[in-house]
Amino acid sequence: MTFAFDNTYARLPDRFYARLAPIPVARPDMVKLNLSLASRLGLNPQALQSPEGLSVLAGNRIPEGAEPLAMAYAGHQFGNFVPQLGDGRAILLGEIVDPAGERFDIQLKGSGRTPFSRAGDGRAWLGPVLREYIVSEAMQAFGIPTTRSLAAVTTGEPVYRESALPGAVLTRVARSHVRVGTFEYFAARQDTEALKCLADYVIARHYPEARESERPYRALLDAVVVRQADLVAKWLGVGFIHGVMNTDNMSIVGETIDYGPCAFMDAYHPATVYSSIDYRGRYAYGNQPGIAQWNLAQLAQALLPLIAEDAESAREEAQAAIDAFGQRFERAYRECFRAKLGCMETHEDDADLLGSLLQAMAESGADFTNTFRALCDAVAGTDVPVRARPGAVALPDVWLRRWRARLAREEVSPVARAARMRNVNPAVIPRNHRVEEALDAAVEGDLEPLEALLDVLASPWDERPEMASYTRPPAPHEVVQQTFCGT
Structure with missing residues (x-):
C-alpha cells in the first residue's frame, strides 16, 4: 500500500491552507474503484481494494508520506465575490508522481468539515459522487482535459439534505487543484508576496515555459487563456454544460473540475440550462465562452501587481491577454465543429454553414448528439435521411445540399470522411436520464446500471448492439429538467 508522495503544495506558506486530517467514517464500503487509473498512477489495485486501502480511500487512515490539508481560495459565485471559500468538504492528501514522471494531486472529497466549511457539513452523498465519477470518466474518453475519479466509497453514515x-467519499485525481479563485484569495488581501509565491509555484509546476519569458507573469496569463479557450470549445463540441462556472471552479491548468450540477444537452438550444441554482441562465450552454473570458479577467485583475510595476502598463498588458481569448476560442471552436461537419480544409463560408445548421437545430428541437452522428451516416450518399437516428429531425434540404456541395470541394472519399467524423461525433454521451437512472439504482444498492453505463461511455465513438438504448434521447416522461450540486 504505497503512494509515491512528493508534496510541493504543502511546502508553501501556512496561509495557503489549513492542515488537518479527514474525519473518520463509520463503515466504509467500496462502490467503485477505477482500476485502469490506479494502474496508470502506479498504484496497486489489489491493495486499494484491501481493508487497508479502503480505509485510506474513506479517510480513516493517512497513508505514509501524505500531508493532508484543505486549500484556501476565494471566488466569484454567480458574479458575486466571496473573499473566503476554500475546501469546505475536501482534503488534499498530497501529490504523487506516476511511473511516467507526471505529478497528480490526490484529494478526498466529502471527507468532513474543515475551517472553510462555513455552514456546510463537509460531507457528500452518493448521488453527486457517482455523477462526478461517471461524467469525468466520459470526458476522459472524449479526450477533454478533466480531473478524474479514482474511487467512490460509501461511509455507512447518513448525509442530510432534503x-x-x-454518505460517500470521492477520491479525485487532478493535475492541480489551484483555481482562479486561489489567486483572487491573495489579491483580495493585497498579499502581493503570497500572490507572487503562488504564481511562481504554478509556473514551476505547470507552465515552466513561462519562466523563459521576459515577462513570466504575462506569459502565465497568456498560457491559461489558451488552455481555457481550448477547453470550453471542446465542451461545446459534445454539448456539455458545466452548470456552475464560478471562478473557484475554474482550474488554473485548464482541466474540467467540480462537476456539480453538470449536464449534457439533449435537444439543442444555446440557452439550455439544467443547474437548479442557475436561476438566470448565467451559465447556459451558449454563455460558457463569455463566462470563461469573464473569469479569466478576474485572474488578470489579481495578477496586475505582478505583470508590471506601472499600473497603467499592467492594465494594458492584462487587457491584451484577455482580448486574445476571443480569437483563440473562435479558432478552437471552428476547428472542432468543422471536423464534426466532416470538413478537412478551411473555407471562408464554414462559419455561416455551421450557424445555419445550429439555427435549424434550435428551431426544430433536434437532438444535438444524434444529429451530428447522423451526418456521419449521411456522408455516404444523398439517399440517407438525416432523421434516421432518434431525435435527429429532418434538416432543411437547402442546407443539406449546401453541406454536400461544401464537402465536394475536398478530394476525400466518403468512407474516409465518415470514419474521421465518427471519431469526433460521439455515438453515446452521459444522457441525463441515464445518469439519473444509474444514480437512483446505486442508492438502492443496485450497481448494474452504473457499470453498464460506464462500459458504454468508455468507448463513446463505437457503436455496438448493446449501446442502442443509450443513444436514444429521453422520452417525454424521462426528461431531466434540473440537476443538483449535492451540497
Missing part, C-alpha cells in the same frame, strides 16, 4: 441520504 432527506437522509447515503
Whole structure:
C-alpha cells in the first residue's frame, strides 16, 4: 500500500491552507474503484481494494508520506465575490508522481468539515459522487482535459439534505487543484508576496515555459487563456454544460473540475440550462465562452501587481491577454465543429454553414448528439435521411445540399470522411436520464446500471448492439429538467 508522495503544495506558506486530517467514517464500503487509473498512477489495485486501502480511500487512515490539508481560495459565485471559500468538504492528501514522471494531486472529497466549511457539513452523498465519477470518466474518453475519479466509497453514515441520504467519499485525481479563485484569495488581501509565491509555484509546476519569458507573469496569463479557450470549445463540441462556472471552479491548468450540477444537452438550444441554482441562465450552454473570458479577467485583475510595476502598463498588458481569448476560442471552436461537419480544409463560408445548421437545430428541437452522428451516416450518399437516428429531425434540404456541395470541394472519399467524423461525433454521451437512472439504482444498492453505463461511455465513438438504448434521447416522461450540486 504505497503512494509515491512528493508534496510541493504543502511546502508553501501556512496561509495557503489549513492542515488537518479527514474525519473518520463509520463503515466504509467500496462502490467503485477505477482500476485502469490506479494502474496508470502506479498504484496497486489489489491493495486499494484491501481493508487497508479502503480505509485510506474513506479517510480513516493517512497513508505514509501524505500531508493532508484543505486549500484556501476565494471566488466569484454567480458574479458575486466571496473573499473566503476554500475546501469546505475536501482534503488534499498530497501529490504523487506516476511511473511516467507526471505529478497528480490526490484529494478526498466529502471527507468532513474543515475551517472553510462555513455552514456546510463537509460531507457528500452518493448521488453527486457517482455523477462526478461517471461524467469525468466520459470526458476522459472524449479526450477533454478533466480531473478524474479514482474511487467512490460509501461511509455507512447518513448525509442530510432534503432527506437522509447515503454518505460517500470521492477520491479525485487532478493535475492541480489551484483555481482562479486561489489567486483572487491573495489579491483580495493585497498579499502581493503570497500572490507572487503562488504564481511562481504554478509556473514551476505547470507552465515552466513561462519562466523563459521576459515577462513570466504575462506569459502565465497568456498560457491559461489558451488552455481555457481550448477547453470550453471542446465542451461545446459534445454539448456539455458545466452548470456552475464560478471562478473557484475554474482550474488554473485548464482541466474540467467540480462537476456539480453538470449536464449534457439533449435537444439543442444555446440557452439550455439544467443547474437548479442557475436561476438566470448565467451559465447556459451558449454563455460558457463569455463566462470563461469573464473569469479569466478576474485572474488578470489579481495578477496586475505582478505583470508590471506601472499600473497603467499592467492594465494594458492584462487587457491584451484577455482580448486574445476571443480569437483563440473562435479558432478552437471552428476547428472542432468543422471536423464534426466532416470538413478537412478551411473555407471562408464554414462559419455561416455551421450557424445555419445550429439555427435549424434550435428551431426544430433536434437532438444535438444524434444529429451530428447522423451526418456521419449521411456522408455516404444523398439517399440517407438525416432523421434516421432518434431525435435527429429532418434538416432543411437547402442546407443539406449546401453541406454536400461544401464537402465536394475536398478530394476525400466518403468512407474516409465518415470514419474521421465518427471519431469526433460521439455515438453515446452521459444522457441525463441515464445518469439519473444509474444514480437512483446505486442508492438502492443496485450497481448494474452504473457499470453498464460506464462500459458504454468508455468507448463513446463505437457503436455496438448493446449501446442502442443509450443513444436514444429521453422520452417525454424521462426528461431531466434540473440537476443538483449535492451540497
